[in-house]
Amino acid sequence: MEFSINKYFPDETHETGDAGKASFEEKRPLYFTASKRFLAHYRQVIMEKHRAGASGEEVVHHITKMTDTMIIKLFRSILEDLPPVKRKDETPSPTST
Secondary structure, eight states: OOOOOGGGSSOSSSSSTTTTOSOHHHHHHHHHHHHHHHHHHHHHHHHHHHHTTOOHHHHHHHHHHHHHHHHHHHHHHHHHHSOOOOOTTOOOOTTOO
């Protein structure tokens, strides 16, 4: 079973929507809503598979994969929203001032 998560989240390519200009604080409600919608949709799909005869082991596998997909998507989305961090031991380049 494949979990199509990208359609639930703000535009990653920055071709539409906020074009990468919104901050994490502005996107946080979008991430929350997207996660809820993603989980609600796929929980229903998994429940239907279970009612159609899927084993408990198969259901748990799907739930685990669904959860992993969402966590990875959230982690990557939030990382993209964070500003770059300058390390203390990093020396400035000649062109950065």
